[in-house]
Amino acid sequence: MKYDIIFLGGGQAGIFGAYEAVEKNSQLKVLVIDKGRMLKNRVCPKETLGKCVNCPTCAIIYGVSGAGAFSDSKFNMDYKVGGDVHTVTGKEVVNQTIKDVVSVYRKFGFNEEPSGLKYNTKMEEIKRRCIEHGIQLVDTPTMHLGTDGSRKLYTMLVDYLLEKNVTFVTEREVEELIIEDGKIKGAKVSYKGQMEEYYADNVVLGMGRSGAHKVMDLCHKHGVNYQNGAIDIGVRVEIPDIIMKDINENFYEAKMIYYTKTYNDKMRTFCSNPSGFIAAEKHAEDVILANGHAYKDKKSTNTNLSLLCTKTFTKPFDKPFEYATAIANLSSMLTGGKLLLQSYGDLKLGKRSTDEKLERLNIVPTTTDYVAGDISLACPKRILDNIMEFIEAHDKITPGFASADLLLYFPEIKFRSTRMEIDKNMMTNIEGLYAAGDSSGYGSGLNIAAVMGMLAVRHILTKY
Numbered sequence: 001m002k003y004d005i006i007f008l009g010g011g012q013a014g015i016f017g018a019y020e021a022v023e024k025n026s027q028l029k030v031l032v033i034d035k036g037r038m039l040k041n042r043v044c045p046k047e048t049l050g051k052c053v054n055c056p057t058c059a060i061i062y063g064v065s066g067a068g069a070f071s072d073s074k075f076n077m078d079y080k081v082g083g084d085v086h087t088v089t090g091k092e093v094v095n096q097t098i099k100d101v102v103s104v105y106r107k108f109g110f111n112e113e114p115s116g117l118k119y120n121t122k123m124e125e126i127k128r129r130c131i132e133h134g135i136q137l138v139d140t141p142t143m144h145l146g147t148d149g150s151r152k153l154y155t156m157l158v159d160y161l162l163e164k165n166v167t168f169v170t171e172r173e174v175e176e177l178i179i180e181d182g183k184i185k186g187a188k189v190s191y192k193g194q195m196e197e198y199y200a201d202n203v204v205l206g207m208g209r210s211g212a213h214k215v216m217d218l219c220h221k222h223g224v225n226y227q228n229g230a231i232d233i234g235v236r237v238e239i240p241d242i243i244m245k246d247i248n249e250n251f252y253e254a255k256m257i258y259y260t261k262t263y264n265d266k267m268r269t270f271c272s273n274p275s276g277f278i279a280a281e282k283h284a285e286d287v288i289l290a291n292g293h294a295y296k297d298k299k300s301t302n303t304n305l306s307l308l309c310t311k312t313f314t315k316p317f318d319k320p321f322e323y324a325t326a327i328a329n330l331s332s333m334l335t336g337g338k339l340l341l342q343s344y345g346d347l348k349l350g351k352r353s354t355d356e357k358l359e360r361l362n363i364v365p366t367t368t369d370y371v372a373g374d375i376s377l378a379c380p381k382r383i384l385d386n387i388m389e390f391i392e393a394h395d396k397i398t399p400g401f402a403s404a405d406l407l408l409y410f411p412e413i414k415f416r417s418t419r420m421e422i423d424k425n426m427m428t429n430i431e432g433l434y435a436a437g438d439s440s441g442y443g444s445g446l447n448i449a450a451v452m453g454m455l456a457v458r459h460i461l462t463k464y
């Protein structure tokens with residue numbers, strides 16, 4: 001059977017694209033292909049066993065609704081956060097489409113009002129300190145759904161798509177694109193050792209960070225134009241809530257950008273989870289990455305957030321993905337497939353952390369998926385220097401941040417190494433092939449992935 005649109009990847013970009021398609025033209029035959037399972041069948045064994053058992057396809061990362069399904073769902077309502085597709089489309093288009101995405105959230109029961117719109121005196125004080133210490137505070141209105149809230153919302157959205165006859169084929173891995181005379185014709189997909197072919201003249205490639213490497217291979221192999229993009233490497237830190245109280249209570253999340261004095265490299269905070277939990281995620285064999293969650297109903301007494309260094313490489317080096325993977329492999333070699341944890345106190349002293357030394361701290365880790373050790377054995381010096389400088393700068397805004405009790409979980413990596421060449425309709429140089437979301441190299445958040453999925457579909461709709 002030939003479809004009108006195929007979404008390769010049923011994450012945020014895929015399901016919002018599929019929604020836009022069937023909502024605007026109910027006659028369209030829409031197919032979503034995903035490597036993971038349907039949302040309802042995405043069950044992480046950790047929930048019952050209490051620890052990560054390294055499933056071949058991680059249910060947290062892969063599956064319908066994508067990384068967003070289990071994410072804390074802080075939805076940023078401005079083009080400035082979540083990606084930079086506005087460099088292709090213009091700011092107005094992105095902000096208008098974000099409003100359209102929000103109206104879909106509202107339709108499925110997400111009624112929370114955004115925070116961060118009006119400054120009180122505490123927020124003004126935080127902003128003043130940022131200005132004083134050379135940190136840019138990116139303040140955009142944000143809605144917060146929470147991990148369990150987002151799961152409910154995506155369940156309703158996927159059920160709606162099924163009602164509207166969107167076809168989902170899951171546990172299928174995209175292996176090849178089918179391209180004839182510069183036009184997309186479909187994709188080849190592996191399923192239980194067999195190859196299957198699916199056909200359409202419009203294909204939206206949205207395989208997220210988890211599929212970014214595959215997307216780079218596909219581009220390389222099929223002549224889809226792309227450039228090497230940046231890679232984000234850093235740590236996820238955990239600190240008692242009381243240290244973060246002013247930021248948590250007033251901003252929920254304060255996005256900070258800092259250019260280090262030593263190297264002039266860009267550091268940023270990302271995905272802060274007040275009263276949250278650390279998660280170890282398996283992205284591939286020996287690629288175990290730190291992440292964080294916050295739940296509406298389940299709370300810890302720690303805040304976690306990531307401190308990321310954005311690294312762009314210059315010619316002739318063209319393997320940023322492999323570089324970041326090698327760092328993750330090294331860390332995994334030291335820990336036997338867990339996160340590497342060190343307290344900031346031990347890092348500053350140049351000493352490894354041990355379980356015994358961690359017990360002397362005021363903070364209790366919210367995960368057991370770690371080995372206490374020495375981050376400097378796996379993290380390149382330049383990146384580690386940047387992280388430490390940023391921690392000290394953050395301490396000026398949040399006194400107590402650079403304390404011995406700050407826990408550093410290594411590595412946290414955001415793979416965005418391919419930046420596909422797209423036009424304002426998200427179309428690549430291959431006719432009918434569109435790119436959306438994190439794997440396009442233009443997205444890093446829920447908002448921009450959904451926007452790109454919708455914009456691609458709006459162009460496809462003009463053909464029908």
Ligand SMILES: Cc1cc2nc3c(=O)[nH]c(=O)nc-3n(C[C@H](O)[C@H](O)[C@H](O)COP(=O)(O)OP(=O)(O)OC[C@H]3O[C@@H](n4cnc5c(N)ncnc54)[C@H](O)[C@@H]3O)c2cc1C
Pocket residue numbers: 008009010011012013014033034035036061062063064065066067068069070071072073074075076082172173174175206207208209210211212214271291292293436437438439443444445446447449
């Ligand atoms: C723990 C966590 C917390 C986050 N918190 C936030 C937040 O609060 N706010 C925010 O804005 N963003 C957050 N993000 C980022 C956000 O989830 C992503 O930016 C967003 O999901 C990107 O959407 P996407 O459609 O591009 O990719 P994804 O949602 O990752 O979806 C990609 C899909 O492609 C599938 N796939 C991958 N490879 C293949 C293949 N070879 N074949 C077939 N299918 C494949 C995957 O199974 C997946 O379903 C978080 C991410 C994580 C992991």
